[in-house]
Amino acid sequence: MLRALVLEGVRLEVPSNVPVMVLREVDAPQRILPIFIGAPEAASIHHATSGIVPERPLTHDLLVVLLGSLDATLTQVVVTEVRDHTYYAELHVVAGGRAVTVSCRPSDAVAIAVRTGAPMFAESDLMDEAGREAPETRQEEGEETIIDDFRDFINRVSPEDFGG
Numbered sequence: 085m086l087r088a089l090v091l092e093g094v095r096l097e098v099p100s101n102v103p104v105m106v107l108r109e110v111d112a113p114q115r116i117l118p119i120f121i122g123a124p125e126a127a128s129i130h131h132a133t134s135g136i137v138p139e140r141p142l143t144h145d146l147l148v149v150l151l152g153s154l155d156a157t158l159t160q161v162v163v164t165e166v167r168d169h170t171y172y173a174e175l176h177v178v179a180g181g182r183a184v185t186v187s188c189r190p191s192d193a194v195a196i197a198v199r200t201g202a203p204m205f206a207e208s209d210l211m212d213e214a215g216r217e218a219p220e221t222r223q224e225e226g227e228e229t230i231i232d233d234f235r236d237f238i239n240r241v242s243p244e245d246f247g248g
Contacts, residue, residue: 085207085208086162086205086206086207086208087109087110087111087205087206087207087208087211088109088110088111088203088204088205089107089108089109089110089117089163089204089205089206090107090108090110090204091105091106091107091108091129091133091194091198091204092106092107092108092116093106093133094106094121094126094129094130097120102120103120103121103122103123103125103126104118104119104120104121105118105119105120105121105125105126105129105190105191105194106118106119107119107163107190107194107204107206108218109206109211109215113217114218115211115215115216115217115218116215116216116217116218117163117206117210117211117214117215117216118216119163119171119190119191121189121190121191122191125189125191125192125195126191128142128143128144128195129191129194129195129198132144132195132198132199133198144192144195144196144199145199147196148196148199148200151177151200154179155179155180156177156178156179156180157177157178157179158175158176158177158196158197158200158202159176159177159178159183159202159203160176160202160203160204160205161173161174161175161176161190161193161194161196161197161202161203161204161205162174162176162193162204162205162206162207163190163193163204163205163206163207163210164206164207164210165207165209165210166210166213166214171189171190171214172187172189172190173187173188173189173190173192173193173194174186174187174188174193175188175193175196
C-alpha cells in the first residue's frame, strides 16, 4: 500500500549543515520521512519550489524537458525502501502507452516531481520503518530562517566538501 506524501521542505541538519529533505504523510498519522541529500539536489528542489527559472535548464529541468519532448508523463514517484541507510525511489513514467519504472534517488525523484506536479508516495512498510513522528515546530524557526540558513550553506559549500 502506498502513503501519499508532500514535500515539507529542505532543511539543514544542525550542527553538520547537511541538507535534509523532509517529506510528510498527507493522511494521519502524518509522520515525516527525513532523508539526507546532497547540496546540489537541495538547491534544485529549492529553485523549483521557489519558482526560480534558470537561464538554461539544469539537470532536473532538462529531464522534465526531455519527458515532454518524448511525449512521456511522470505519473508518480514512490520512495520504496531504505537499505544500509540508503533510500531508494522510483519514477513511474508512461511513454507511448507503455508504463516504465526507473529506479533513482529520492532527491532526484522529488526534484522532478515538484517541477511536474506529479504525486509523491512512500511504501507503507517504509513509513512504518523509517517514518518519524513530526517534532513540534519552534515558533522562531519559520520558513525564512530555514531559507536563510540554507542560503548561507550554499554560499559556503564547495565540491571538496563532498569528496570531489
